[in-house]
Amino acid sequence: MFVTAQQLEKQMPDATRLLSDEPEMETSLHYMQLLLLVTCLEWLWRDHNDFFIGANLTIYFSRQQLRNRDFRGPDFFLVKDTEKHPRSSWVVWEEDGRYPDLIIELLSESTADVDRNLKKSLYENRFHTPEYFWFSPENLEFVGFELVGNKYQEIVPDRRGWCWSEVLGLYLGVENGKLRYFTFDGELVPTPEEAAMEAQQAAIEAQQIAIEMQQTAIEAQQQVSQTELRLEEEQQRSQRLAEHLRSLGVDPDSLN
Known part of the structure; x- marks a missing residue:
C-alpha cells in the first residue's frame, strides 16, 4: 500500500x-x-x-x-x-x-x-x-x-x-x-578537468592562429615594402637616366 x-x-x-x-x-x-x-x-x-x-x-x-x-x-x-x-x-x-x-x-x-x-x-x-x-x-x-x-x-x-x-x-x-x-x-x-584542458588547448590553438595570422601580416607587409622599394629604385634609375640624357642635350620626354 x-x-x-x-x-x-x-x-x-x-x-x-x-x-x-x-x-x-x-x-x-x-x-x-x-x-x-x-x-x-x-x-x-x-x-x-x-x-x-x-x-x-x-x-x-x-x-x-x-x-x-x-x-x-x-x-x-x-x-x-x-x-x-x-x-x-x-x-x-x-x-x-x-x-x-x-x-x-x-x-x-x-x-x-x-x-x-x-x-x-x-x-x-x-x-x-x-x-x-x-x-x-x-x-x-x-x-x-x-x-x-x-x-x-x-x-x-x-x-x-x-x-x-x-x-x-x-x-x-x-x-x-x-x-x-x-x-x-x-x-x-567533460569533467571539469577535461573542460579546463579543452579550454586551455583551445586558447593555445587560438594563440597559435593569432601568431600565424600576425606572421602572415608581417610577411605581406614585407612584400609590400619590397615592392615599394623596387618601385622607388626604378623611379630613381629613371630619374638618373633622364638627367643623363639632358646632360647630353636630349629631352627625355621627346623619346616617349
Missing part, C-alpha cells in the same frame, strides 16, 4: 536526524566511476539550482524500512525540480513525497544479483523511478530501463551501445571503460 508523505511524517517525527548509512564503495573503480557521474553532471548543469544528486546516499521512505534497517541506498540518483542544497540523506516524507527520477547502480560481485532483481523491483514498484540503469565498472555490463505504465522496459541501445535518457536529456554510454554522458549530437560531457 502506498504511504503518503503526510502519513510518513507522522510516523517518523525524528526524520531530520536520519543520516546516510551506506557502505563504502567496493573498489577504486567503483569510486572513480561514481565520482565521474557526479562531477560531469554537476559541471554540465552548473548554472542550475533545481536538482539534487545523491551519491551512495540512503533513501528513507518507510517505517518498515527503518525497522528492518533495509536502506537500499542507490549508488547514484537524481531528483529534478527540487531545491539544490546538501543533504545527509534523502528522506522522502521531508521532500514532498518525491522519489528519484533516475537511478544508476554500479554492479559488483557482491551486489549484482540484488541490483538486477530486488532493487530493480523496488525502484519499479515502490519508487516508480522513471529510469533505472546499471553498469559494471569491472566487466562493462550496461543496461537501461524506462518505466512504461507501471513496468520497466529495457531501453534499446543505439548502434554505439548508448542509451538515451529522457530524464537527463543525454545519452549514457561506455567510453574507454567508463560510463559517460553524451549530448544529443554525440559530444562527450
Whole structure:
C-alpha cells in the first residue's frame, strides 16, 4: 500500500536526524566511476539550482524500512525540480513525497544479483523511478530501463551501445571503460578537468592562429615594402637616366 508523505511524517517525527548509512564503495573503480557521474553532471548543469544528486546516499521512505534497517541506498540518483542544497540523506516524507527520477547502480560481485532483481523491483514498484540503469565498472555490463505504465522496459541501445535518457536529456554510454554522458549530437560531457584542458588547448590553438595570422601580416607587409622599394629604385634609375640624357642635350620626354 502506498504511504503518503503526510502519513510518513507522522510516523517518523525524528526524520531530520536520519543520516546516510551506506557502505563504502567496493573498489577504486567503483569510486572513480561514481565520482565521474557526479562531477560531469554537476559541471554540465552548473548554472542550475533545481536538482539534487545523491551519491551512495540512503533513501528513507518507510517505517518498515527503518525497522528492518533495509536502506537500499542507490549508488547514484537524481531528483529534478527540487531545491539544490546538501543533504545527509534523502528522506522522502521531508521532500514532498518525491522519489528519484533516475537511478544508476554500479554492479559488483557482491551486489549484482540484488541490483538486477530486488532493487530493480523496488525502484519499479515502490519508487516508480522513471529510469533505472546499471553498469559494471569491472566487466562493462550496461543496461537501461524506462518505466512504461507501471513496468520497466529495457531501453534499446543505439548502434554505439548508448542509451538515451529522457530524464537527463543525454545519452549514457561506455567510453574507454567508463560510463559517460553524451549530448544529443554525440559530444562527450567533460569533467571539469577535461573542460579546463579543452579550454586551455583551445586558447593555445587560438594563440597559435593569432601568431600565424600576425606572421602572415608581417610577411605581406614585407612584400609590400619590397615592392615599394623596387618601385622607388626604378623611379630613381629613371630619374638618373633622364638627367643623363639632358646632360647630353636630349629631352627625355621627346623619346616617349
